Amino acid sequence: MTPSTSATLVDPSFCYPLRARSAVFAPVMLAALSLASLAHAQEAPSPAADTAPASATPAAPTTPETQAAPVTAPAPAPAPTTTTTTTVTTTTNAAPAVSATEPGAPARAKPSRIHEGFYLRLTSGPTVLTLNGHGPYGSSSLTGGGAGGMIAIGGAIVPGFVLAGTIQGSAINAKFNGGPFENATVSYRGKTRDASDRATGGFGMVGMLVDWYPEPKGGWHFGGSTGVGAIVLTNSADESDFGGVNFAGSLFGGYDWSLGRNWGLGLQLVVSGATKTKLMAEDDTDAHDTHDTGYRLTPISVGVQASVLYF
DSSP, X not given: OHHHHXXXXXXXXXSOHHHHHHHHHHHHHHHHHHXXXXXXXXXXXXXXXXXXXXXXXXXXXXXXXXXXXXXXXTTTTHHHHHXXXXXXXXXXXXXXXXXXXXXXXXXXXXXXXXXXXXXXXXXXXXXXEEEXXXXXXXXXXXXXXXXXXXEEEEEEEETTEEEEEEEEEEEEEEEOBTOTTSSOEEEETTEEEEOOOEEEEEEEEEEEEEEEOSSTTSSEEEEEEEEEEEEXXXXXXXXXXXXXXXXXXXXXXXXXXXXXXSEEEEEEEEEEEEOOEEXXXXXXXXXXXXXEEEEEEEEEEEEEEEEEEEO
């Protein structure tokens, strides 16, 4: 019975050898103590048996019969075996309690990550930007694909609801329809060529952002931002700059996948826009003065951005 008890108690986990050894040796010690006590109990009647014939000395014929009784007395010896078996069985039944308790600890579920505390998001991705409106020569527009991104730093007011400061922007290089150099020519060293009608357009914003996780332990989030925006155009023909300030805002939403306790990777759709913007340019006669170019453009951008999140 002891080997089977050892096989039951020695759990696949090797982190508790002392307990396993105690459980293995406990039945052996109990059996040894039981046998010793039983042996002592058997030896105790022997003096009585020896004394009984001494007191009954006059009856010599009965002395052999009285002495024969102690010889057959060891017959109850199987009793210790039964008692020992019972003790081992009891110990064996107690073993699963130890085995059932130890595997229970690894089964504890890790606490879910809650979106709270410090918030940092960096995003970047392809963006389509259009600057559409009119200018001194009629309709004007600049549309193309480029890159956009965002930086947001803040914290959670309550779990799942973030307030942060943000800087957002996007840029493209495309043909400036209705621009100042659309049909212009350039003469250089007696040679005339068509001027470049392309321009680099940028749209950015500085403001405040809110980001909301409907489930504070989940990955879906939605938000928006608002603030002061600006448009900057740089004509490729002469590197001249046009620019203006506006009121801007954006809406975004997506999903964040957890990479650990605080870090995550996300993917979100961002739509940004601003009010119609008057573009100004530096005056050629005075670098500290500006003049109205006559262009009024409205920016709209749509992009899909990947993000790195610490939250």
